[in-house]
Amino acid sequence: MASSPPPNTTPAPYGRACANCSHAKSKCFQLAAGTGCERCQRLKKTCRPSTTVRKRNGRASTSKTAQLEAKLDSLMSLLLRDEPSTDTPGLSRLALPTTVPQVPQSQESGSSRTAYSEGIPTPPATIALGGSPRALDTLCSSIPISPENAEQMLSFFRTESIKNLPFAYIPSYMTSQQLRQEKPFFWLSIMAVTSPHCLQRESINLKLADFIHQKILIDFAPSMDILLGMMTFFSWATYSGRHQQILYPHVIMGLVCDLGINKPIPTEPSTMQAFKCAVGFKQNTPTSRTMEERRAVLGCYLITASIALTTSKIDALRWTPHMEESLSVLTNARECPEDERLVTLVKLSLVMDKAYHLQRDGDGHHAPYFYIKAFQSQLNLVKDSIPGSLRNDDSILFHIATTELVIHEIAMRAPSTPNTPDLQRLDSLYTSLQAAKTWLDLWLSQRPTEYMAFPYTIFGQLSRALVSLYRLSVLDDPAWDRNFVRTTANLLEYLNRMTYGMKMSTTHLAVPHQSEWNVFEKASTMFQCIREGWEPKLMEAWFPSPQSGAFDDTLNASNPPMLDETLPMNGLDDLWMMDVFGSL
Missing domain, CATH: 1.25.40 (Serine Threonine Protein Phosphatase 5, Tetratricopeptide repeat)
Structure with missing residues (x-):
């Protein structure tokens, strides 16, 4: 049997209970004097109206694609607003440098969608990362390297290091700042392996290794930036454990296969791509293979073949007809x-x-x-x-x-x-x-x-x-x-x-x-x-x-x-x- 309301009170309309009664899931009786509710007055609490959200019954969108894109835009907005993770030891919360260009939200969400597509090359000026770009930029900013030293280290890598394993081409006119903007993880890996100071190099390597294990392998989508950075860090890093001789080659082989650069550009969508299209994801099919991708896949073969030969614990990246084609293209093109x-x-x-x-x-x-x-x-x-x-x-x-x-x-x-x-x-x-x-x-x-x-x-x-x-x-x-x-x-x-x-x-x-x-x-x-x-x-x-x-x-x-x-x-x-x- 329902209890009768207290005298000189009126039950609050549906959805209009005060914040205290709503939180306690108790009936709210408004006083006739308009000074709050009977329960708050009895408990000597401040009676505050609850926050209400009006339910909107707008027209449902007729496009499933539009709904999915709206959800992705919302997710990307949340990611961009998130603070960088503090799980990585030694990282400090630093503001984004003013020299790093900010990508509009619509472009950012679009690049994040296409980054998951198989075999899609990353445009040189685009950071196509699935994780938060701020986390990577914060790590770059935490490295105590002056612009002058960064230029010297990049020059050493370009003229001395890369000639021994030439899986990438860095033009002589490209500055350290430009490379950092276009490929921040690749830039960071170069800084990690070329620092002339032992303790500084060890510190950077530890930070980068932690970032790889905690972020790159979990949050970031495959991209050419990530692939080139991983190949650099593994091939030249002076920090590494014994197990990483086997772990990292499999990681870079997985990145190559995920990017699809070891095989021809598909003429028709794969089963997964067809499924994504069916549920509304946009699929941007590349029209040609870039020289950067051809060098990277051949470099991956060099690295994994060397590990296989030295440790006898893994097999090299499987040689494919498309890799043979890349070898022929590089032979004839002589771009660098x-x-x-x-x-x-x-x-x-x-x-x-x-x-x-x-x-x-x-x-x-x-x-x-x-x-x-x-x-x-x-x-x-x-x-x-x-x-x-x-x-x-x-x-x-x-x-x-x-x-x-x-x-x-x-x-x-x-x-x-x-x-x-x-x-x-x-x-x-x-x-x-x-x-x-x-x-x-x-x-x-x-x-x-x-x-x-x-x-x-x-x-x-x-x-x-x-x-x-x-x-x-x-x-x-x-x-x-x-x-x-x-x-x-x-x-x-x-x-x-x-x-x-x-x-x-x-x-x-x-x-x-x-x-x-x-x-x-x-x-x-x-x-x-x-x-x-x-x-x-x-x-x-x-x-x-x-x-x-x-x-x-x-x-x-x-x-x-x-x-x-x-x-x-x-x-x-x-x-x-x-x-x-x-x-x-």
Whole structure:
């Protein structure tokens, strides 16, 4: 039975209860004197009218597309109003620089919709990010780099670093500020890997790594900016953990596949694109493949093929007919000087990848020397096609020597014939010896600044050259002269010279009172530890005692760790040292 209203009161109309009664879900009785409601007066509360929203029964839009676009515009407005996340350590809330152009809301929402489409190239002047651009701009603003230093670091990357892995073209007239506006994540990655100060570089790398893990992999849509930045950070960063050698290659391969730049532009929509069209999403189909996209996909192949060859834990990005087309287009277009170098490096990498897969997967139908001859013929064709301006280029020579090592490793793994010397095998072993010697001599001829410009691909090749020379030095084959190896390419002498060279280079990145953070100090320690780990086996192979039995030509797996893993790992060693040499 309903209770009767208090005297001298009137029940409030529907939807007109005061804020207190509405919050308490209690009936509201307005006093006749007009001074509020009976409940608020009894409880001695301030009676405030509730906020009402008038329900509008407007005409429903006849266009589903218009409704979806309106919702997307609303979502983008909310994203743009949101404050940047404070999850990333060390980031400060900074205002947007006045030099960064603001994109109108309608354009921003449109770019966010098209960024999710498969295979759509990012226009150079558009930041097509799915996450909040303010979060990325805040991170860029938090990096303590002056405009003058930023220009110097960009110049170093453009003239020294990128020539070793030319997956992008940065025109000489482009300034650091222009690159930051057009591709902020790419710019940030360049700043992270070229900072000349050890502690500053470590700080930037940590911030960028946190941002990648917390934001890029979750909130941001695939774009060329993100792809180029990830390729740069992984290939040159002096901050990385062991697991990231496997994580980052898969990330950049995923970005390539999501952008669709490894395959032709589709003539008809995919199943997902057709579904998006059916529910009202606009699909902007690209009409042509850009040169930027062609370089990026070939660069991704170079990076992943190098990781596959060094770690044997992943496969390279699958080579497709469209990538072959991109290789041909870059060969003929010659839009920039680095395209010829990129084409040559990719051709060499293709030969290496084939030889690697043969060794890994095996084939018992043909003799190993049949494949060695075939791969060597392919390598000779690539060498003949190298332009004259690149025949003495260090990055090309590094890759040629490594390709020969990979090809002729097949002979090192083949069983020896004790009674009759296998001349083909001996020829391959000699070729491997000369290739390892060529590679290491080339390494010792580099300046300290060139060491800092080397990407992961070169460091992986260094590990192969050292390991190959070690195997040749201790190879137990009656027909193989280990003393000849010692006099031709003495591994201990190479390690001594590398140790000395790194010590002489320590002043290049000296950090007061913290020498352990100097990349050259740690590289020197690394080479010295490798020497100490390998010297006993080498001395036993070169100067065997009468009591020594047959020598095991495998790498010694019982050696103690060559570096204290508590040492702060940044620099030449942290990307490849522990995985490649840590178990020897």
